[in-house]
Amino acid sequence: MSNLDAFRAEVRAWLEANCPPEMREPVRDEDDICWGGRKFEFKNAAQKQWLERCVEKGYTVPDWPTAYGGAGLTPEQTKVFKQEMARIKARPPLQSFGIWMLGPALLKFGTEEQKVHYLGQIARGEIRWCQGYSEPGAGSDLVSLQTFGEEVTDPVGGDHWVVNGSKIWTSYADKADWIFCLVRTDKTNKYQGITFMLFDMESEGVSTKPILLISGNSPFCETFFDDVKVPKDQFVGEVNRGWDVAKYLLGHEREMISGGGAGGDMISVGALFAKSLGLNANGELDDPILRAEMAAFDTDVFAYRAMGERFMDMWKTGRAHPASSNMMKYVGTELNKRRHELVMAGGGADALEWDSDESKGGARARSWLRTKANSIEGGTSEVMLNVIAKRILDLPGA
């Protein structure tokens, strides 16, 4: 325990000395998030400095091995590190699909060369990744994907594979540098006919088209592949065994969604509206039914926070049921949708404004609409329930 206390003191001192004051302010909008990558422009010097300092210590990916750009922290140390970050409200220095999704999959399935190369790039924020999973005909039924890759013998340019097809709901495909992509390489074998490929979005034959959503924003794209060349050393795992990698990665995606964003930022929604809605003489929110709904919601949020802590403690030490991230994803995303319903109710007519300055460009309304995707992306709530029924409750025929 004393070692952990010493570590805590060390982290606290380091954060105090290295986290710029601007990086301790709450994240206001998308610009405040550092995604890294070739096209990323830092919003200010503090954001750049914070990333560089963390990269130096391995703190962008604290629990990854030092050889791959991490700080090599144990689960206990990682928890302490996160607590100390939260204590000073430090923003994450870097966020990316590389950290949350591809990284863990590479750690498990990548070759040593791939780990050193790709994980290092992710840890340093040099390459921004996007995920090529869903297709127009393969949503919840992901394994039906049709994007096809075949091997080409090329005596001049070297042997490689050629990929054709399209992906949909590719988050930030227009801003990403590389894609990790599921490609069918055997049409006769559903599960063991998919290969997990990595390639540069600037490769010849890749194009993207943003999709306008109900929020008025376009965080997702359609992505098209027209004879895209992919060398075999850019496969993760063996040919036709990509589904194993894909499933493992989905577990981490669900872990990320549930551990990070779900339930919103975990603060009391009632407290948020105490000022704007006003309190009555008894110090109660002056709208009794809304107060009751907000209080019931807050109770669930605080409960889910405890669940998040327990889940991470168990997940990091191998105690969690391997399918429990599906439960976390389900509960957390349903909670977040509920939060935004209450935020809209609390905001009333003001929250309806779509582009005024006062509404910060309709931030509340757009966020509310955005959250509707929480229970669709990364596996729908219904799929999560199917998985729980089958893998955890062991119900028949599920």
Next chain:
Amino acid sequence: MPLYHNDDQAMLKDSVAPFVAEQAPVSHLRKLRDSSDATGFSRDLWAQFTEMGLPGMLVPEEHGGLGMGHLEAGIVLEEIGRNLTPSPFLSTSVGAVAALAKAGGTQAGRWLPAIAGGEAIVALAIDEGAKHRPDRIATTATRSGNGFRLNGKKSFVLHGHVADMSIVAAKTDGGITLFAVPKDAKGMTADPRRLVDSSLASHVTLDGVEVDADAVIGEVDAGGDILDALLAATRTGAAAEMVGVGQGAMDMTVTYLKERKQFGKLIGEFQGLQHRAAHLYGEMEVARATVMKAQQLLDEGSEGARLMVSVAKAKAGRAANLAVREGVQMHGGIGMTDEYDIGLYMKRDRALAEYMGDVHYHIDQVARMNGY
């Protein structure tokens, strides 16, 4: 501290779970119920609990107990809940011990060793009406000679009719004071009522009950903090017991889904039921984590415990309630029969849900603690 049981706690569970399941399964409750047992629990079973040191789990070692925490007591309570075991453990070994240990002094010295030794049953005389309103205690204690005279009516006093001592919360000139009122105190009458879950809870009348000054638990007028400790421990304990009740009901129901056939299929194959069972699983897991967090914060003496205790009582209340309602519904017709156990789970859950503040009370507390 990680939010899962450590090795010692896992070992405790490994010894307590089979013990309760063998000695006091649901059939034990049925036997007491069907014989119209007047005590409300089995003294033989309590003697067995005592052999294992369980009544004194939370009693500090200097008073002859095991000096354990709420996480450990919660392990026992979950098994009590899972087996619907009638037991004075919650009121005596959790609520009363929390108050006495917090207060220290004469009454702690007198009662804690007796509780640890399995010799004393203690009742908690806090509530005064149909709903839990500990901020509106009307029972009075007025100075009289060398002591106090108590007047008032208490209700929902579990084990009140057999308790060797009752902890009575009363209003004094400058605040709340807790009193240790012994069994034979003149003017105190306990009128036991059989509740829906077959437990016995008394309406207690205090009609000019004379107690000595040293019957005060802690200091005069300073019972608020001690009452808070009693309530926090009992609420968290009730929440842990509800996790056991909910888990027991859920396990029984999931098993039934794998056995019962209709339309030529196991009913567990129907997605309509699968999704509801999976949703229930999530709610129960969240409730369990929440209760463990409250136990951990109480054991650490953390400021945050107050909020988490209310969250735990409310969340466990919601989750266990869902478990028993889904349990009866998914069992179909047999779920309505006395012969099947699932209905007994619904009854016990209802009583625990009400005890020391229901879901609505605690959700309201969550709002207040967050400034609205």
